[in-house]
Amino acid sequence: MIPRLIRRLAVLLLAPLAALATTGALAARDISIGLQAAITSMDPHYHNLSPNNSMMQHVFEGLIRRDENQKLVPGLAVSWRAVDDLTWEFKLRKNVRFHDGTPFTAEDVAFTLKRVPNVPNSPSSFATFTKPIVDVKIVDPHTIIFKTSTPHVLLPSDLASVMIVSRLHGEKAATEDYNSGKACIGTGPYKYVEFVPNQRVVLKANYGYWGGEEPWDKLTFKILTNAAARVAALLSGDVQMIENVPTSDIAKMEKDKNLSVVSKVSNRVIYVHLNQSTEKSPPFVFDKSGKPMEKNPFRDVRVRKALSMAVNRDAIVDRVMEKKAVSAAQLLPDIFYGTSKKLKPTKFDPEGAKKLLAEAGYPNGFAMTLHGPAGRYINDDKVIQALAQFYSRIGIDTKVETFPASVYFTRATNLEFGYMLLGWGTESGEQASAMRSLLATRDPAKGMGVNNRGRYTNPAFDKLLEQALVTMDDKKREGLIQQAAEMVMGEVGLIPLHYEVSTWAAAKGFKYTPRTDQYTLATSLKPSK
């Protein structure tokens, strides 16, 4: 409690300032939201980056939308179907207007697909999603046909990531015109007002929105990168909601009656890649005397299994993550498409792990350095320390080294480490794309194994996965993906640890529907009754 004298002094000194500050109070339909990461652009095709994509959902819409569980639902398209293996037909929504009043038609869709691969200086383009489409045919203003050169089952999922822009405003527009608001004209529930890089984004309601009116007139997204500052802003009423509540504050905030804290398992898995690229010892893996070994232990499935069994996932979830995580058995929680219910998190069994190591020819273990990023994933530095302790218990000598993300990922991609802690968020919401990137035999030209930093390879698994990727029938495909997942997880192609849980906290009177894609959307925030 504050001593009375100090309080009185403070009143004398600061009352005038306070009186001035309250004049700027917000109207009830104007809300502010505290975001963790900066938005780099208001051009929906400039930078494929999660915070940007989340922001764009307010101003623009895709043909297909993802609901809070990342299931595909109609957006600007009312329906879609595969006419044959190489042809897709999309029926577009009628009576949709852009913010300037012009109607939305198939011309805008065709223009968007043309613009996406041609945004100058884009640091990460959306062309990945549009590349499979080789031809676009406009049948009538509300019907459009896409042709692909090979069967591409992920087309609807890919198109959910592409925001449709207005042809009228987009044709001569550069990224700067979207940032300034001149061309930032979409069909979404909110309109552009202001964009100040690294600081804030202001939007106002689009009252003529086809999906019905939103409960808010004006949105202010503030960039509050510091976690403690974000919490303070919520507690002091400067913002009505924040994302990514620091795990250490969650318990306390859950008890606060003036706040509502919601959380949901996310599409991000934290896992370990074991470097299998070398015949001999990979970097930072030695025998007990510190000498490189003749054989790469990670190429032995028994060693990989042992390293998975040695980890007490429940303890990591309970202690390190303060229960805001879920033990993982595959690359996505089993509410997602293509995940297998048969896969369960590997049981903690240090004795079994020791036995397996002995069978594999390492009765006394070996020595390795565990590498990971610091500050990229929730509590990443603590997770890796816990891992090191688990391995010490089964006789492996461990060292831990962490780096800032800027250093770590470059070196991990160059395969400069042996044991790598990593994370993967599956934006498409289906397991095939995650396995394709992380576990398929590396063949960048074909887009296979692009992020397979462990260089795990298994031709049988590749075949199954490739077959799944061209199977148009949803049920059949899911069966194939599940089969592939069971195969690769049985071989410990990588070691899944846990799925991150994302958390939001809102002030009293607000209710947020949490999402698996970690997006923070004002459209999911409603007044609570």
Next chain:
Amino acid sequence: MLCPDANIRNMTEYIIRRLMQSGLVLVAMSVLVFAGVYAIGNPVELLVNPMADEAERARVIASLGLDRPLWEQYLTFFKGALTGDLGKSFVFNVPAVGLILQKLPATIELAFCAMFIAILFGIPLGLWAGLRPDSIPGKAIMAGSILGFSLPTFWVGLLLIMFFSVQLGWLPSNGRGDTVNVFGFEVSFLTADGLSHLFMPALNLALFKLSLIIRLTRAGTREALLQDYVKFARAKGLKASRVVGVHVLKNIMIPIVTVIGLEFGSVIAFAIVTESIFAWPGTGKLLIDSITSLDRPVIVAYLMIIVTLFIVINLVVDILYSVLDPRVRLGQAQGQGGH
């Protein structure tokens, strides 16, 4: 004694020499930063969405010019720099200098306010503590200054927020508030809302400098009081206020001005902690974000601007010396300054 003409010529010569040295410093620094950031890591790893395939990666690398050898990248940068173009931000795709200049007024305003608070309270409090070192207020001031030194900025900042924003609800916890355009710069100290946003971060940033100035002033005062000229002034029967205000104060100002000058630069360059706690939209925050995303053009441009700023401040400080103390001549000052 030099004649005034010679003094001015001396000064011009001195300034020209200093500017030439500064140019060399800038070039050396840009090479170091360029190579340093290059050695940290590959920005493409952080920019490109991990889902992207190899072709997309190659396209980005080429479009940022990262496919060329480092020396070639540096030459391109150097040529641009000669015409005032320090390159475009990798992340935002806008000129780096523009990005920094957009944020710099906020940082400079914060730094000015912090230094203003530090000087306004630091010199009088330091004088008091120096004149009456054994009194209770004198001891309290010194104890307070120890706290100001030793409490970590981020902790004090959070405490201020907890007290004024969360408990009392008087002051906003973050941001800059309403701004007014003065000579093309957005400033917030002229609006009520802006002032309420400015108060806490400025105070937080000022605490350390305040303690520093208190200690310097006190030490200087105590030393000056023992000097013959003070004793003589007293013996002559001058009023205490004149002895302190003119004879003591003027003589202790040189070290204080030096430190204020140096600290002002560091306040601008390193307001990072305060800026991120109060979400103050200044350059410190921009720099941290740029380092974490390896946005090399912004990092290089930022450091170039800051180094220039330090050079200018030091030059001003040296000129101030010669105004404050006629015995100091600029031609000779360079050896002693240690800049």
